[in-house]
Amino acid sequence: MKRVLVIGASSGxxxxxxxxxxxxxxxxxxCARRGELLAEMGGESFVLDVTAPGAVERIAxxxxxxxxxxxxxxxxxxxxxxxxxxxxxxxxxxAFERVAQWAAESKTCKRLVAISSIAGLRGLENTxxxxxxxxxxxAAMEGYRRRWRHGQQGCESVLVLPGFVDTAxxxxxxxWRCSPERAAACIIRGLKRRRAVIYVTxxxxxxxxxxxxxxxxxxxxxxxx
Numbered sequence: 001m002k003r004v005l006v007i008g009a010s011s012g013x014x015x016x017x018x019x020x021x022x023x024x025x026x027x028x029x030x031c032a033r034r035g036e037l038l039a040e041m042g043g044e045s046f047v048l049d050v051t052a053p054g055a056v057e058r059i060a061x062x063x064x065x066x067x068x069x070x071x072x073x074x075x076x077x078x079x080x081x082x083x084x085x086x087x088x089x090x091x092x093x094x095a096f097e098r099v100a101q102w103a104a105e106s107k108t109c110k111r112l113v114a115i116s117s118i119a120g121l122r123g124l125e126n127t128x129x130x131x132x133x134x135x136x137x138x139a140a141m142e143g144y145r146r147r148w149r150h151g152q153q154g155c156e157s158v159l160v161l162p163g164f165v166d167t168a169x170x171x172x173x174x175x176w177r178c179s180p181e182r183a184a185a186c187i188i189r190g191l192k193r194r195r196a197v198i199y200v201t202x203x204x205x206x207x208x209x210x211x212x213x214x215x216x217x218x219x220x221x222x223x224x225x
Contacts, residue, residue, distance in 0.1 A: 028043070069100075088128060111157075157196075186202065
């Protein structure tokens with residue numbers, strides 16, 4: 001990694017990633033919708049709504065060898081609410097896929113990193129599209145990695161699966177919750193070791209393993225926190 005673009009860098013994991021990468025001497029460019037928060041960080045940055053037309057063209061101008069898609073949105077409620085679901089699908093699925101398809105054909109981007117979620121491994125209630133949108137991201141990144149593995153044009157794909165992180169999106173539970181700084185450190189370490197899948201923190205790998213193993217009849221009986 002020489003030049004990294006972090007999409008969704010104004011707060012949370014994205015902001016911590018920019019700070020952590022720069023501390024290691026890596027050129028990290030930050031972009032997000034909230035320009036005032038980017039200005040607080042200093043360094044190279046620009047305002048970008050990744051769901052807007054022309055976003056991919058602006059991303060391409062950065063000439064980054066690694067692009068980290070850290071933008072995400074999700075809101076829990078006890079009842080389905082389309083006004084909450086639509087933004088989640090627009091950002092977590094449509095904008096992500098647009099960036100992923102660009103990266104797959106880019107001659108400058110060598111690695112695409114997608115910050116997904118453990119919540120995408122199985123269906124979860126009350127997430128207003130967040131859980132299924134992250135499931136889409138998980139499957140898409142596996143497909144893009146297969147494409148790269150089989151020698152088709154494209155970049156290396158890395159999937160990041162955080163559990164609960166102390167951000168606006170991670171307040172559902174305090175179970176194994178970590179700080180954004182610790183999450184960023186896990187991700188940077190995993191990228192250095194060229195992991196295909198990075199669990200944040202690593203012990204969430206155990207949770208993921210049991211989630212995959214649980215039969216549907218048992219999984220449906222486990223209540224959400």
